[in-house]
Amino acid sequence: MSANSASISASSAGPKKSLKTFGDDIWKNKTAKINAELFTLTYGSIVSQLCTDFERDFKKVNSQLYAMGYNIGVRLIEDFLARTALPRCDSLAQTSEVISKCAFKIFLNVTPQVGNWSNNKDAFSLFLDENPLSDFVELPMDAAKELWYSNILCGVLRGALEMVQMDCDVWFVNDVLRGGQSTEMRVKLNRIMKDEIPAGED
Amino acid sequence: MAIQTILVINKSGGLVYQRDFIKTGAKLSSNEYLILAGTLQGVVAIASQVTPKALQISAKTGSKTANEPSQLIPYVGSLGAPAQNLSDMGSFMGQDFFNESFPSWNQSGLKHVTTDQLSMFLYQTLTGLKFVAISTQSTTNAMAVSIAENLLRKAYCLYADYVMKNPFHDPEMPIKCELFDTHLAELVGQL
Amino acid sequence: MPCYFAIIGARDNPIYEAEFTSQQLNSFPPELKELNPFILHASLDIIEDLQWQVNPQSINSGGGSGGFLRSRHSNNNGNCYLGKIDHFYGLAITGYLSYGNMKFVMIHSSNGNGSTPAQVEDGSVKNFYQEVHELFVKTLMNPFYKLNDPITSPVFDSKVRTLARRYLLK
Numbered sequence: 001m002s003a004n005s006a007s008i009s010a011s012s013a014g015p016k017k018s019l020k021t022f023g024d025d026i027w028k029n030k031t032a033k034i035n036a037e038l039f040t041l042t043y044g045s046i047v048s049q050l051c052t053d054f055e056r057d058f059k060k061v062n063s064q065l066y067a068m069g070y071n072i073g074v075r076l077i078e079d080f081l082a083r084t085a086l087p088r089c090d091s092l093a094q095t096s097e098v099i100s101k102c103a104f105k106i107f108l109n110v111t112p113q114v115g116n117w118s119n120n121k122d123a124f125s126l127f128l129d130e131n132p133l134s135d136f137v138e139l140p141m142d143a144a145k146e147l148w149y150s151n152i153l154c155g156v157l158r159g160a161l162e163m164v165q166m167d168c169d170v171w172f173v174n175d176v177l178r179g180g181q182s183t184e185m186r187v188k189l190n191r192i193m194k195d196e197i198p199a200g201e202d
Numbered sequence: 203m204a205i206q207t208i209l210v211i212n213k214s215g216g217l218v219y220q221r222d223f224i225k226t227g228a229k230l231s232s233n234e235y236l237i238l239a240g241t242l243q244g245v246v247a248i249a250s251q252v253t254p255k256a257l258q259i260s261a262k263t264g265s266k267t268a269n270e271p272s273q274l275i276p277y278v279g280s281l282g283a284p285a286q287n288l289s290d291m292g293s294f295m296g297q298d299f300f301n302e303s304f305p306s307w308n309q310s311g312l313k314h315v316t317t318d319q320l321s322m323f324l325y326q327t328l329t330g331l332k333f334v335a336i337s338t339q340s341t342t343n344a345m346a347v348s349i350a351e352n353l354l355r356k357a358y359c360l361y362a363d364y365v366m367k368n369p370f371h372d373p374e375m376p377i378k379c380e381l382f383d384t385h386l387a388e389l390v391g392q393l
Numbered sequence: 394m395p396c397y398f399a400i401i402g403a404r405d406n407p408i409y410e411a412e413f414t415s416q417q418l419n420s421f422p423p424e425l426k427e428l429n430p431f432i433l434h435a436s437l438d439i440i441e442d443l444q445w446q447v448n449p450q451s452i453n454s455g456g457g458s459g460g461f462l463r464s465r466h467s468n469n470n471g472n473c474y475l476g477k478i479d480h481f482y483g484l485a486i487t488g489y490l491s492y493g494n495m496k497f498v499m500i501h502s503s504n505g506n507g508s509t510p511a512q513v514e515d516g517s518v519k520n521f522y523q524e525v526h527e528l529f530v531k532t533l534m535n536p537f538y539k540l541n542d543p544i545t546s547p548v549f550d551s552k553v554r555t556l557a558r559r560y561l562l563k
Contacts, residue, residue, distance in 0.1 A: 032293045044536025075366035082362040085304035136534035163329045198330040199247035199311050
């Protein structure tokens with residue numbers, strides 16, 4: 001057991017390049033790309049249509065965006081793992097680095113900052129300096145108090161982490177669209193689902 | 203190396219995909235494949251508990267690999283066959299799906315079984331999905347194992363593209379995606 | 394000189410209006426101020442005439458069906474700026490047509506008593522219109538903005554006023 005764990009951490013440091021160059025390399029060379037404005041406009045029309053469909057009940061819009069994100073996340077994790085083949089993360093700190101430097105980079109070409117760790121290191125925040133989902137968006141007055149425009153991202157993170165046996169809560173703390181200083185998502189690890197870890201790993 | 207069958211098993215042990223590539227090979231009924239999938243799921247779990255002791259398994263005669271220290275699985279370009287690039291790799295760009303050696307997620311579970319009539323290779327992902335390839339050649343050399351692992355990882359890439367991104371596919375349900383079938387046949391045909 | 398600017402939508406409904414004045418200049422005299430929207434709407438007919446007018450230049454050069462909407466002043470290169478399209482007792486009215494049939498119109502009045510006809514500096518006015526057009530396109534990109542809705546965003550308003558200060562009020 002101890003030999004295995006030592007060699008596992010060796011293999012995670014094995015690829016000599018850092019996570020950042022790894023993520024950059026995959027973004028540049030190995031992923032197909034689309035027009036960013038098309039993406040922004042598509043997401044904007046989704047949110048706007050949801051607001052109309054739910055008759056401006058923004059709590060329902062938030063939870064629907066979260067559910068959509070969850071469905072995306074459980075599928076996207078397979079794409080991420082097939083592309084990167086990264087080994088299992090040893091700690092939440094490493095998880096946060098992988099999320100920030102590889103996952104966000106590969107799929108959205110942004111690198112959020114990780115910070116604001118809780119005291120017992122079970123929660124962290126992601127600070128997005130630029131959010132491609134919300135370019136050109138201005139929230140109307142009634143939405144600006146309740147709607148988390150990029151809530152789909154929270155769902156994606158939760159779905160993806162759940163498929164790798166990490167039960168997490170993800171929610172928005174702050175959003176520049178709502179007048180805050182920065183766009184901040186908080187990720188809190190509730191527990192690692194040890195009984196669902198596939199047999200054959202340590 | 204001629205691949206006879208490819209199976210995909212979901213994380214609860216249910217068979218979600220099964221495809222034969224050699225028409226004349228021995229055919230099992232679909233029920234038998236389901237049982238095989240469930241057995242493999244159990245055996246992988248048992249194997250991780252019993253290594254490094256070597257034990258005979260009653261279901262399939264063969265030898266399990268001993269518990270090797272985790273190493274990177276070397277990248278085998280073009281799966282050892284003369285170089286032909288897949289015409290369409292979905293959303294993966296560049297020469298090939300991936301071009302570096304990669305760590306295995308399956309450190310102590312069952313990885314391959316060799317009998318005198320066939321070999322079976324198993325690739326497990328971090329999410330509990332298992333890809334199984336059954337080959338008609340009985341081989342134990344390390345090169346064949348690497349080729350098989352590379353092949354199964356490429357099948358995983360195809361799965362991530364054509365099955366996961368199909369909005370009408372329910373996770374954990376049997377796979378009924380034509381695109382996945384065609385591209386998998388093309389991948390296996392490369393060997 | 395004080396200016397009264399409005400954006401008129403495809404259904405002839407005003408979407409945005411603003412009056413640009415500064416301390417040195419007089420604003421519109423109060424009794425005339427109410428006439429401004431009427432004056433602008435009266436000029437819409439002229440804009441539509443220009444819009445669907447077949448441009449003789451394009452028939453010669455391009456062949457095929459002639460081009461619509463090109464200003465009398467400039468050649469056929471996608472120019473939206475229409476120049477001075479109308480006048481009303483010494484007030485000049487300029488227009489600009491966006492690609493989505495949104496009409497940007499403005500009344501230019503002169504200093505003093507309005508007996509001297511107002512002068513329009515084409516260059517700076519055209520730049521003003523082009524920049525407002527860009528701001529308008531950004532507003533359209535907002536998923537919560539429906540076409541032909543009134544523009545109520547204070548950000549848009551302040552940016553237009555800044556542009557007016559830069560280009561119009563000299």
